[in-house]
Amino acid sequence: MNLDYSPSELMAVSGARELKDDQVVAVGLGLPVVASFLAKQTHAPNMTILFELGVIDPEPIHPGVGLADPRVWYRAKVLSSFVDILGAILHKGLVDVGFLGGLEVDQFGNLNTTLVGDPHGKFRHMIGSGGANDIASCAKRTVIIIRHEPHKLRETISFITSPGYLTGDRSRHDAGMSGGPSRIITNKAIFGFNPKTKRISLISIHPGNTLEDVLATMGCEPMVPKSVPFTKPPTKEQLVLIREKIDPGNIYVGKD
């Protein structure tokens, strides 16, 4: 088997590595689905997977076009409601990890999924929150998965749909929230947040990329440690599972 892997495959594997056995995980569609199913089928068999609209632990055999596609509810253990999932599990404080994506993220991990442009002038309205704001507000921690582009990784964003560390330091805590983002996984690198300032800081670079390129292709300046390791590549077992079992049609992982 070809052990070359795409950046998206490494993103999914890196997402899976953030999950531990027995954890409760809230996911949206796309790479988070691959990451969480991969974790469940490898090191975290007792993990619980939640979809916001009322689905627990599905085992889809066909890819879906979104959370509203009954294909992704197949073989669920529970089919219920927002109040049961986002209320009695997430709001109650039982979600260990929530996966989030977005149009843009800032240096403090705040996410925008609402609009592009000037909110007080000309703008384009996009999708909005769905359960993203709830997950960002209530999960014990969140993992952000986003493409590595200057207009996506920014100093400031035009609209905070889902809160990260707001303006850094204690501002999230002062606004009444615990938790917060712990990782940003891009197609070039993995970032964390400084424990005190809560600013974005580089953790590892995916093999094949240079520090110069990682920094030059983002719109904010992360803290950079003295030596930056490479991200661990996927194992053969992980690639086999992704390609043959979890996403054989390349629907979620895509071509690159």
Added chain:
Amino acid sequence: MSKVTTLSEAISTIPSGSHISLSGFAITRCTMAAAAEILRQRITKLTVSQCVGAMDADLLVGGGAVKRLIYGGGSLDRFGRLSNVNAGIEKGTLIAEEYSSLSIAFRYLAGSLGLPFIPIRSLLGSDLLKRLEQKLEKDVARLTDPFTGDDWLVLRPLIPDVAIVQVQVADQDGNAWILGPRWDNAEQVKAAERAILITEKLVSTEEIRKDPERTIIPALKVSHVVELPYSAHPTSVYGQYDYDAEHIKKYVEATKSPELFKKYLDTYVYSVKDHSDYLEKVGGKKLLKTLQADPALGY
């Protein structure tokens, strides 16, 4: 007493300016036939609410029936965005009050329980909350917990005048089963003053009594029951039929310009006599057969 009636009779009980909730979620169990009938009856100035904006709301906005939308964001999944809703927000012709999924669900929940408000941990620190706090008539407030002294964000209950709900099975009184996930639908109905059910299948009350655990909607909240197979088309109904990808794509194409959408409305809403006429127009029995769900899969 039987509450069974026709779609047009049921919809004619909704005055312009009402607040209606819709049962759709993106492209599943959307109240499409009801939305089309609202447009045909020229009911306008509606307030529409739902947790996740769906194709039913987008059709109503595109037809000019909606003044205000209270929702948690939404899309047509991979098929695209809610273009009519977005265009309304961008042009300022639609008043949109944007929340998150759970904050709308909690507002319905408060309404369903008869509570004056409900505390929530969501929305804090976000620009969604900033906007809601800037509104003249506020539906959000801050409160001190009398037991712990902690600060809380609280939400006003959301009480629709009419909940329009697409269900799989109902009896003539309005006892109804919603199969599959139900997102906000149970809370919508319980919060609302009354509900109009659009059901795929009408069964006897004896059938309901055989499996009462499945009854999500009790008859006492229901004013009208309409039996109308395939009334969520082109969106899916779990266990009944799949979404019609080709028609959803056609819809998305039509939302690209006001002229195209006017043509879409003329073809699939205004020049259509009723729902069976609509089904003939979108492909008739031949199409519907291809959409039928495999009971073992649910789609």
